[in-house]
Amino acid sequence: MSIEKSSKAARGTVQCENTNINLLKANDYVADIIKGEMRKNKTLLINITSSAGSGKTTLMQETAKRLKDKIKMAVMVGDLETERDAVRIRESGVQALQIVTGGICHLEAQMIHQVLPEYDLANIDLLFIENVGNLVCPASFDLGEDYRVTLMATTEGDDKPKKYPRMFLTSDMMLVSKSDLLPYLPFSVDAVVKDAREVNHKLEVIQISALKGEGIDEWCDWLLAKIKEKQSS
Amino acid sequence: MHETSIVNSIINTLEQEFEPKKIDQMIGIYIKVGKLSNIEPRLLHNAFTANYPCGSKFHHVKLHIESTEIKIQCESCNHITQIENYNFRCEKCEEPSKNLIQGEEMLIHKVEFDD
Numbered sequence: 327m328s329i330e331k332s333s334k335a336a337r338g339t340v341q342c343e344n345t346n347i348n349l350l351k352a353n354d355y356v357a358d359i360i361k362g363e364m365r366k367n368k369t370l371l372i373n374i375t376s377s378a379g380s381g382k383t384t385l386m387q388e389t390a391k392r393l394k395d396k397i398k399m400a401v402m403v404g405d406l407e408t409e410r411d412a413v414r415i416r417e418s419g420v421q422a423l424q425i426v427t428g429g430i431c432h433l434e435a436q437m438i439h440q441v442l443p444e445y446d447l448a449n450i451d452l453l454f455i456e457n458v459g460n461l462v463c464p465a466s467f468d469l470g471e472d473y474r475v476t477l478m479a480t481t482e483g484d485d486k487p488k489k490y491p492r493m494f495l496t497s498d499m500m501l502v503s504k505s506d507l508l509p510y511l512p513f514s515v516d517a518v519v520k521d522a523r524e525v526n527h528k529l530e531v532i533q534i535s536a537l538k539g540e541g542i543d544e545w546c547d548w549l550l551a552k553i554k555e556k557q558s559s
Numbered sequence: 560m561h562e563t564s565i566v567n568s569i570i571n572t573l574e575q576e577f578e579p580k581k582i583d584q585m586i587g588i589y590i591k592v593g594k595l596s597n598i599e600p601r602l603l604h605n606a607f608t609a610n611y612p613c614g615s616k617f618h619h620v621k622l623h624i625e626s627t628e629i630k631i632q633c634e635s636c637n638h639i640t641q642i643e644n645y646n647f648r649c650e651k652c653e654e655p656s657k658n659l660i661q662g663e664e665m666l667i668h669k670v671e672f673d674d
Contacts, residue, residue: 339673339674340586340671340672340673340674341671341672341673341674342669342670342671342672343669343670343671343672344668344669345576345667345668345669345670346666346667346668347572347573347576347666347667348664348665348666349565349568349569349572349590349665349666349667350568350665351572352568352571352572430564431561432561462561462597463561463597465597466596466597466665488644488645491595491645492595492596492597492663495595495647495657523655524645524646524647524648524655525645525646525647526647526657527647527648527655527656527657528657
């Protein structure tokens with residue numbers, strides 16, 4: 327009886343195949359295509375990430391107001407539902423398309439690639455992707471951007487960089503937003519910068535208030551310098 | 560929700576990589592996820608079981624998930640440090656570093672088939 331059992335078990339052979347396939351292979355492939363498009367058209371692509379409600383759309387509006395006469399700027403904005411953000415940005419006089427993800431918590435390169443034909447890239451110097459408000463999943467998806475900028479609102483608390491390390495590790499710039507509320511909040515800019523730079527020592531930081539204007543000139547100058555770099559590359 | 564989309568991308572990736580006949584013989588999938596990948600192994604197991612319950616196409620396939628630590632290799636002294644508390648700094652020479660050699664990956668590193 328026991329012999330029969332063991333012979334049964336030995337009948338099939340288990341074969342292994344070492345694959346080492348990256349699960350994000352499909353995303354990264356499309357991200358490379360987007361990078362190529364941006365290189366060809368000399369369009370600077372910036373991926374804006376943050377928690378929900380940290381001021382991404384207000385920053386887009388303010389940036390549009392200040393830069394739209396100097397450069398050609400456009401935005402694509404991702405949300406689970408509604409077209410509200412795109413409508414708000416269009417009111418500032420720049421092209422904005424809404425990507426409704428229908429429940430998906432992040433934007434993927436494929437979604438960006440699908441809406442690219444709607445943009446006249448040859449005539450756009452600066453294209454923003456306003457990602458879904460979420461510090462977790464968007465960190466894993468390369469959208470082909472030149473720079474990733476993360477907003478960190480003073481209302482969120484100064485302990486976030488270590489709680490969501492991958493987002494801060496993969497970002498190039500952290501904008502400490504809603505700085506006008508600092509007098510009312512137990513938020514330490516020094517603490518947030520210290521934690522963020524322990525995660526990513528190369529992270530640049532600007533303190534901004536899109537409503538009151540603090541730091542917005544510095545932010546716009548940073549963008550203009552990056553656009554210049556891209557166009558002379 | 561995110562784990563469910565990861566399960567879908569595991570299956571889609573394998574279906575692109577292997578012939579349908581081979582897919583039918585698949586009995587084990589080995590996944591490596593880094594501690595920075597924002598994937599929780601237990602939730603990924605649950606998502607896999609929920610997507611492929613008893614009687615469905617892949618219910619007999621066993622998912623093995625290995626979680627890997629975050630490691631950097633120092634650009635100045637080449638020393639490899641396992642990162643604790645998300646302080647990305649070489650433990651030997653104290654230089655900050657972003658040179659990740661492990662911990663970000665989301666890999667299907669091995670697949671098992673029964674002939």
